Amino acid sequence: MTDNAKKPKKVLNKSKTKVPMREQDPKERIYNFEEVPLGYNEIEATQEALRCIQCKNKPCQAGCPVGIDIPAFLKLVGEKDFEGALRKIKEKNFLPAICGRVCPQEDQCEMVCTLNKPDKGREPGGIGRVERFLGDYAMEHNLTITPEIAPATGKKVAIIGSGPAGLTAASDLIQKGHDVTVFEALHKPGGVLFYGIPQFRLPKEILLREVSGLEKMGVKFVMNYPVGKAESLRSIRERFDAVMIGTGAGLPWFLGIPGENLNGVYSANEFLTRVNLMGGYKFPEGSDTPIKKIKRIAVIGAGNTAMDSARTAKRLQPEVVYLVYRRSRLEMPARAEEIHHAEQEGIDFNLLHSPVEIVDDGKGAVGAIRCQEMELGEPDASGRRRPIPIEGRIKEFAVDTVVIAIGQGPNPLLTADVPELERDARKGIIVTNEWMQTSLENCFAAGDIVTGGATVILAMGQGRKAADAIHRYLLTGDPADHDATGSDVCGHLPG
Amino acid sequence: MGNKITFAKELAPQTKLFEIEAEHIARRGKAGQFIILRVNDEGERIPLTIAHRDPEKGTITLVFQVVGKTTEMLADLDAGDEIHDLAGPLGKATEIPTDKTVVCVGGGIGNAVVWPQIQALKEAGNKTIAILGARTKELLILEDEIKALADETIITTDDGSYGRQGMVTHALEDLIQRGEKIDEVITIGPVVMMKFVCKTTEPYGIPTQASLNPIMVDGTGMCGACRVTVDGKTRFACVEGPEFDGHKVDFDELITRLNYYKPEEQVSLSRYHQSKLESPADSSAKTQ
Numbered sequence: 001m002t003d004n005a006k007k008p009k010k011v012l013n014k015s016k017t018k019v020p021m022r023e024q025d026p027k028e029r030i031y032n033f034e035e036v037p038l039g040y041n042e043i044e045a046t047q048e049a050l051r052c053i054q055c056k057n058k059p060c061q062a063g064c065p066v067g068i069d070i071p072a073f074l075k076l077v078g079e080k081d082f083e084g085a086l087r088k089i090k091e092k093n094f095l096p097a098i099c100g101r102v103c104p105q106e107d108q109c110e111m112v113c114t115l116n117k118p119d120k121g122r123e124p125g126g127i128g129r130v131e132r133f134l135g136d137y138a139m140e141h142n143l144t145i146t147p148e149i150a151p152a153t154g155k156k157v158a159i160i161g162s163g164p165a166g167l168t169a170a171s172d173l174i175q176k177g178h179d180v181t182v183f184e185a186l187h188k189p190g191g192v193l194f195y196g197i198p199q200f201r202l203p204k205e206i207l208l209r210e211v212s213g214l215e216k217m218g219v220k221f222v223m224n225y226p227v228g229k230a231e232s233l234r235s236i237r238e239r240f241d242a243v244m245i246g247t248g249a250g251l252p253w254f255l256g257i258p259g260e261n262l263n264g265v266y267s268a269n270e271f272l273t274r275v276n277l278m279g280g281y282k283f284p285e286g287s288d289t290p291i292k293k294i295k296r297i298a299v300i301g302a303g304n305t306a307m308d309s310a311r312t313a314k315r316l317q318p319e320v321v322y323l324v325y326r327r328s329r330l331e332m333p334a335r336a337e338e339i340h341h342a343e344q345e346g347i348d349f350n351l352l353h354s355p356v357e358i359v360d361d362g363k364g365a366v367g368a369i370r371c372q373e374m375e376l377g378e379p380d381a382s383g384r385r386r387p388i389p390i391e392g393r394i395k396e397f398a399v400d401t402v403v404i405a406i407g408q409g410p411n412p413l414l415t416a417d418v419p420e421l422e423r424d425a426r427k428g429i430i431v432t433n434e435w436m437q438t439s440l441e442n443c444f445a446a447g448d449i450v451t452g453g454a455t456v457i458l459a460m461g462q463g464r465k466a467a468d469a470i471h472r473y474l475l476t477g478d479p480a481d482h483d484a485t486g487s488d489v490c491g492h493l494p495g
Numbered sequence: 496m497g498n499k500i501t502f503a504k505e506l507a508p509q510t511k512l513f514e515i516e517a518e519h520i521a522r523r524g525k526a527g528q529f530i531i532l533r534v535n536d537e538g539e540r541i542p543l544t545i546a547h548r549d550p551e552k553g554t555i556t557l558v559f560q561v562v563g564k565t566t567e568m569l570a571d572l573d574a575g576d577e578i579h580d581l582a583g584p585l586g587k588a589t590e591i592p593t594d595k596t597v598v599c600v601g602g603g604i605g606n607a608v609v610w611p612q613i614q615a616l617k618e619a620g621n622k623t624i625a626i627l628g629a630r631t632k633e634l635l636i637l638e639d640e641i642k643a644l645a646d647e648t649i650i651t652t653d654d655g656s657y658g659r660q661g662m663v664t665h666a667l668e669d670l671i672q673r674g675e676k677i678d679e680v681i682t683i684g685p686v687v688m689m690k691f692v693c694k695t696t697e698p699y700g701i702p703t704q705a706s707l708n709p710i711m712v713d714g715t716g717m718c719g720a721c722r723v724t725v726d727g728k729t730r731f732a733c734v735e736g737p738e739f740d741g742h743k744v745d746f747d748e749l750i751t752r753l754n755y756y757k758p759e760e761q762v763s764l765s766r767y768h769q770s771k772l773e774s775p776a777d778s779s780a781k782t783q
Contacts, residue, residue, distance in 0.1 A: 266719075
C-alpha cells in the first residue's frame with residue numbers, strides 16, 4: 001500500500017450528500033439504552049469512502065487533532081481493503097471505534113473537507129462514519145491490529161488517569177518500547193468515556209475492548225488507585241522515569257442559586273455516573289445504585305454533557321424533559337448531531353431562560369425551577385450576543401429533578417496534595433510548557449487537567465503530544481522537539 | 496484482584512469488624528480518612544471510615560453496621576473471602592493538635608472512628624477523653640480498645656443498661672461543668688447526635704469538628720452527591736471533608752439529603768432478603 005494520494009482505480013461516488021446512516025427510530029430508542037446511529041455496513045462505508053476526491057492538500061488531516069492520514073484510509077476503504085485502512089488509522093489513532101463516535105468531526109476534519117460546500121448543497125466526506133465502521137469492523141471480525149512494539153527501552157512511565165489523554169499516551173508510549181502503567185482512581189477504566197458518555201452514544205463494550213487491546217500490548221492498568229491519596233505524586237515520580245497526569249476535569253460546577261442542595265438536584269457528573277458507571281438505570285435488578293424515578297426533569301446547560309444528560313433522562317421514562325439554556329440556539333455549544341438527536345427524542349428546549357431559583361416542594365426536595373426569561377443584547381467579550389433579562393418575565397417549570405450541566409473544573413484529588421505543582425491561580429488547571437511539561441521534573445500533563453473542560457479528541461491530541469515529549473525526554477533528557485520532523489509518534493508500524 | 500478479609504468478628508448485633516488486606520492504605524491512611532468499596536460488580540460504592548491500620552501487616556480494619564443491602568452483603572462475607580474492590584485512603588485526615596485536651600464524642604457505629612482518632616491524638620501528646628454513647632449495652636463497641644488509649648473514658652447508654660444513663664451530650668455538659676479545660680471536641684455518630692454535641696459546645700466556644708457521613712458515589716470529588724452546607728457555602732465532604740467545623744454545618748440539610756434514597760434502599764434490601772430466602776446457598780456476595 002502507498003500513502004500517496006493517487007487517483008483511485010474505483011469510480012468516485014459523486015453524490016453531494018453523505019451515504020445516510022441508519023438510526024434507531026426515536027420512538028423506539030427512548031425506551032432503551034442501545035446505540036442510536038447503527039453504523040455503516042461494508043457497502044455503505046465503501047460508497048462513502050469513494051466520495052473522497054483524494055485532494056492533494058489534505059485539509060482534513062490538518063484538521064484532525066491526532067493527524068490521521070484521512071484520504072489514505074478512505075482510499076483503502078474504497079478498495080475494500082478494510083484491514084489496510086485500519087492499519088493506516090491505527091498509525092495515528094488507536095481508538096477508532098471511540099473517535100468515530102464521539103469526535104466533533106463537523107468542527108474538525110469534516111469542516112475543512114474540500115467537498116464541504118454547504119452553499120452548493122454539498123456535504124463533506126463522512127469521515128467519522130467511515131472511521132467508526134472500521135473500528136466496528138475490527139471488532140466484528142475480531143481483528144487485533146497491534147502495532148509493532150519497539151525493543152524495550154528499560155524506561156518506566158506512569159500515567160495517572162485512564163481517560164482519553166491517558167489511553168492515547170499509553171498506546172503511544174508502549175509502542176515506543178517503554179514500560180507503561182496506568183493508574184485509575186475508579187473501578188472501571190476510561191474516565192469520562194465510562195462515567196460520562198452514555199451507553200447509547202458509546203457502548204461500554206467497545207471501550208473495554210480497546211482497553212483490553214492496550215493490555216495485550218503490555219500496558220498495565222491499576223484500578224482503584226487514586227494517586228495523591230493511595231500514593232503521593234512524589235513517590236510515583238521516584239518510582240517511574242516519567243509521569244503523565246491526565247486526571248481530567250472532574251469537578252462539577254453548580255449555579256450558585258438558592259435551592260441547589262435540595263434533594264433531586266444532581267450535577268451532570270452525578271446523574272451520568274449513577275446511570276453510566278454504576279448502571280443505575282438497571283436498578284434494582286442489575287445494579288444496586290439507585291436513581292430516583294423521575295416524573296419531570298430540567299437539565300440546565302446546552303453542551304454535549306447537557307445533551308447526554310437530557311437524553312439519558314428521557315430513557316428513564318419521565319413525563320417531560322426540559323432543557324434550559326440562558327442563551328439562544330446559535331450559542332449552544334453541543335454538537336449539531338447531539339442537538340438534533342435530542343430534538344428527535346422530544347426534549348423540550350427552553351432557550352433564553354436563566355435559572356434563578358430551585359423551589360422546595362416543602363419536603364426538602366425539588367418542586368420547581370424558576371427561570372428568568374432573557375433576550376439577546378449586544379455581543380460580549382466572547383463575541384456572542386449577551387443574554388439580558390426581560391424585566392418581570394419569570395417562568396416556573398414544575399419539576400422533581402434538576403441536572404446541572406454547565407461545565408466542570410479540574411479534578412482536585414491529585415493536585416490538592418501537591419502544592420509544589422504549578423497551577424493556574426484562577427482556573428486551577430496545571431500549567432505546562434509547550435512540551436506538556438509541568439513545573440516538576442519528569443512530570444508531564446495532558447487533557448482537561450491542562451485545558452479545562454474540552455473534548456475527548458482534544459484530550460487525545462494532548463495525550464499524544466505529551467507522549468511524544470516524554471519519549472524524547474526519556475531518550476535524551478530533553479522533551480523539546482529540536483528536529484521538527486521527529487514530532488510524530490508511532491513510526492513503528494508494519495507495512 | 497479483590498482485597499482479602501483476614502479476620503472477621505461480630506462486635507455487636509448487626510455490627511461487624513473486618514481486617515482486610517490493603518497494603519498501601521495501611522501505610523498511607525490517617526485517622527479520619529475513609530475508603531470506598533464495592534461488594535460485587537453490580538454493587539454500590541459505599542464509603543467506610545478506616546477504624547484501624549496495621550502498616551506492618553498491610554491491613555486495615557473496617558467496622559460497619561448492617562443498614563442496607565450492601566452492608567448486609569458485606570456482613571455475609573467472612574474471613575478468607577474477598578472484598579470485590581476497595582479504593583482509598585480518601586478524604587482529609589483529622590487535624591490532630593498537640594499538647595491539648597481533646598474530647599472525642601462518639602455514638603453507635605461512630606465509636607469505631609473515635610478509636611483511630613484517640614490513637615492519633617495520644618501519639619501527638621494530647622490529653623484525651625472519650626465519651627462513647629450507645630442505645631444499650633450490647634450495642635457498645637470497641638470499649639476496651641478505646642479505654643486502653645484514652646486518659647478517661649465515659650460510657651453512656653440511652654437505657655442505662657451500662658455506664659451512665661442518658662445522652663452523650665449530658666456527659667459532655669457535665670465534663671464542661673466540672674471545669675475540665677477542653678480545647679477541642681471531635682464528634683462522630685448519628686447526625687442528630689452530632690448536631691446536639693455541637694449545640695452543647697457552641698455557648699462555651701469550644702471548637703468542635705463533626706465528621707459527616709453524606710451519601711457518596713465516587714468519593715473522589717467528581718459527582719457532588721456528598722455536598723454539605725458549611726458556613727453558608729457548599730462543600731464536597733469527600734475531598735474537603737469529611738470533618739468540618741460543627742458549629743457551621745447545616746445538619747438539617749444533611750439529614751434531609753441522607754433520607755432521599757431511603758425508599759430505594761428499602762426496595763434493594765427486601766429484594767436481597769427475598770433472594771436469600773429463595774436460594775440460601777448462593778445468595779451471598781461471594782458467589783458474584
